[in-house]
Amino acid sequence: MLTIGVLASGRGSNFQSIIDNIESGYLNARIAVLITDNPKAYAIERAKNNNIETLIISPKNFPDKDAYYSHIAEELKGRGVELVILAGFMRVVGKTLIQAFPNKIMNIHPALLPSFPGLHGQKQAVDNGVKISGCTVHFVDEGVDTGPIIIQAAVPVYNDDTEDSLSERILRQEHRIFPLAIKLFSEGKITVKGKKVIIKSKKEDAVIINPPLL
16 A cells, blocks of 8 residues: 655645545555645645644744755655655745655646646646646656656647636646556556656556547
8 A cells, every 4th residue: 555645735626636536446545644834725624534644834944945845754754655745735845855755756737748837837828829738747856847747638728718717627637647647656657767757557547648629
């Protein structure tokens, strides 16, 4: 059974999706801890509802970024965490945590990386008039949304889309592909070679998942 640690700053809908997929039996995993930098995050309520330990750790209580993320790494390792999930964690992860969990930190980004990294990927897609957007699960490195790509899902962008309408459609795909990426990791089907992720799996576990366009 894979032991997961989750970092979140907000409502935690992807956190809930992972919880649901564990409860359904799709994921052979357990969530050891939720760590948040935001004491008002709704993700805390989701953790309480599912008897998941929560730690509220503010960077204000540490002298610098390295010390903050070293502490988080210690908390995760102390609970036997094997995979760290960023479920709407609104901070750039520091190198001390990345070095403690190399290629073992997953993030989901609401765009088809490497296009539109950083904040407001959905707005960037609408503003630039792209016809296809989507979401990307990737491993975290020391850049901003630059780590090896694991899985992507494509989502059409319509002429009348707003940031909110596109975000909602992308979110539905996030809830599909994040659990799949975790499942592939837990089954030992992911190998990282430089910037590339090699997946050993059946055809139905496609690296790119395309929902119907119409």
